[in-house]
Structure formats: C-alpha cells, structure tokens
Amino acid sequence: MRGLKTEDRLSVDFFQRDVLEVAPALLGKQINLVCSDNSIRKFTINEVEAYRGEEDLACHASKGCTDRTKVMYRRGGCLYIYLIYGLYRMINIVTGPEGHPQAVLIRGLEEVSGPGRVSRLLGITKDYNGEELTLSSRIWITNGPDDVNYLTATRVGVEYAGEIWKNKLWRFYY
DNA sequence: TCATTGATTTCA
C-alpha cells in the first residue's frame, strides 16, 4: 500500500509563508543532512523560535539590511547562520517573500536541546549561510510521520528587546 | 581603529 509521501522535500511554497505560520509547521519536520561518509542522517525538529521583520527588536533585521542580515531579506527557504558569544552557531531558516526579513531559529531536535548544541551535532558552519534548502544536495527538510500538537512560550535571551517584543509567544515546542 | 555586545553552554 502506498503510504503518505513523507519523504518529499519541502519546497519554496512551504517556506515563503509568514514566519508565524512556518515556525510551528516546522515542528516534527526532519532535517536531512548528508554526512562526510555520504550517508544521510535525519533529525527531527522539536523546538523553534520566530523572528519577524525590522520592527521586531529581537530580530537582527531590526538593524536593517547589513552584511550579516542580508540573507534574511532573501526569499524563504535558505539558511541564516551566525556566530553568537564567539562560541556557538545558530541555525535559522529564512521564511516569507523576498524583501521581508524573517527567520526561524532551530532551538532543539529530538536528539538534542539548545540551539548551540544543535549546530554542533549537525556540524553546521558558516559555509552553510545562504544554503538553499529547496535546492541543496547536502541539506534539506522533509515531512515527519505525524502532525504535532505544540505549546508556545516567550523567546529566550531577548530581554533587551523591550516590553512588546520580549513578551511575544513566538517560541514553539512540543 | 577601538569598544561593546550578544537568538549560549558549561562548570562551580
């Protein structure tokens, strides 16, 4: 019997929606990563955060389009990778249409908790910055086996962003 | 060119 098409790579249509739609929709989806030995490993996303537009003071794009943030202004579907605290690389998935800076931070997988540990486990470095998940031959996203019920919470580490933005329930997890 | 600052993790 033919099952659900769980192995299909997510396409541009999925990522071009608003970040507040895409972020919870990514829960339960799987990151497919080609390792150095050519095998494909799958990691299931279970915690994410949404960063949305120049007006969101917690979003790096609140500083405008700079060398660092320009990838967030691209069409949804590519990666935004940056170094934080000189130690950890954060993995973000750009969403929305071109010119609308948004991204989803991958905070946790079923295999590991914490955004810094996620990138360490996956071996993601800055040369993945701008990588197109819809085209890449080394990393892409596929549907998980099930839809997921999720909870929301405030984002982590954004106390500086002011009352309005630090209190947004833009963290999604299960 | 110089100083400040983090979407964090880890250890005490």
Added chain:
DNA sequence: GAAATCAATGAT
C-alpha cells in the same frame, strides 16, 4: 553565579 570567546556593529 560567572567564564569562555569573537565577529558584527556602532562610535570615535
């Protein structure tokens, strides 16, 4: 509670 550690950003 505090250290580790550095590129981007903004001020000088």
